[in-house]
Amino acid sequence: MTMTTAEADKILSANFAPWVLALGLSVEAVDEHRAVLRMPWSEALAREGGALSGQALMAAADTATVIAVSAARGAYGPMTTVQQSTSFQRAVIGSDVLIEAVVTKLGRRMAFADIAMTDESSSEIAARASTVYALLG
Numbered sequence: 001m002t003m004t005t006a007e008a009d010k011i012l013s014a015n016f017a018p019w020v021l022a023l024g025l026s027v028e029a030v031d032e033h034r035a036v037l038r039m040p041w042s043e044a045l046a047r048e049g050g051a052l053s054g055q056a057l058m059a060a061a062d063t064a065t066v067i068a069v070s071a072a073r074g075a076y077g078p079m080t081t082v083q084q085s086t087s088f089q090r091a092v093i094g095s096d097v098l099i100e101a102v103v104t105k106l107g108r109r110m111a112f113a114d115i116a117m118t119d120e121s122s123s124e125i126a127a128r129a130s131t132v133y134a135l136l137g
């Protein structure tokens with residue numbers, strides 16, 4: 001059965017470090033192989049020049065993947081990030097970001113995902129990432 005957004009939000013609050021929770025992420029949508037998270041704009045996440053820091057986007061991509069992989073497996077289970085590659089295509093200033101993580105392969109021991117991060121106010125892609133996870137249990 002498909003995980004609900006409320007169940008996915010519980011995974012978010014129960015399994016991440018306090019500084020990751022401080023990003024203010026929330027789950028907008030979830031299905032059998034995908035999760036969409038929102039990262040609200042905050043001056044606290046902006047760097048010199050006023051644009052959203054890449055570090056915040058990378059943490060958001062990592063977090064969205066954990067939710068998407070959990071949804072694909074039907075529940076949260078121990079997993080760990082092995083690799084993330086991120087390309088920053090467009091600066092985000094003053095806009096929420098929608099982070100869509102799609103699980104492209106769910107194996108017995110490994111999971112792979114592609115992530116698109118969209119500037120909500122312009123609907124333009126701000127960054128893309130690909131991630132690889134080891135499934136530990």
Ligand SMILES: CC(C)(COP(=O)(O)OP(=O)(O)OC[C@H]1O[C@@H](n2cnc3c(N)ncnc32)[C@H](O)[C@@H]1OP(=O)(O)O)[C@@H](O)C(=O)NCCC(=O)NCCSC(=O)Cc1ccccc1
Nearest residue numbers: 015016017062063066078079080081082133134135136137
């Ligand atoms: C585990 C693996 C990915 C692969 O290991 P292998 O290639 O198989 O190599 P090896 O066999 O040498 O084992 C090495 C050590 O691993 C241990 N171990 C192995 N298998 C299991 C197992 N099934 N279960 C438990 N432990 C297992 C093993 O005992 C050994 O420990 P030892 O040295 O004897 O004391 C390893 O490269 C690694 O830990 N990388 C760092 C990853 C990392 O820190 N990522 C960033 C944090 S993730 C994040 O932030 C996102 C997130 C947030 C919230 C929620 C969720 C996600």
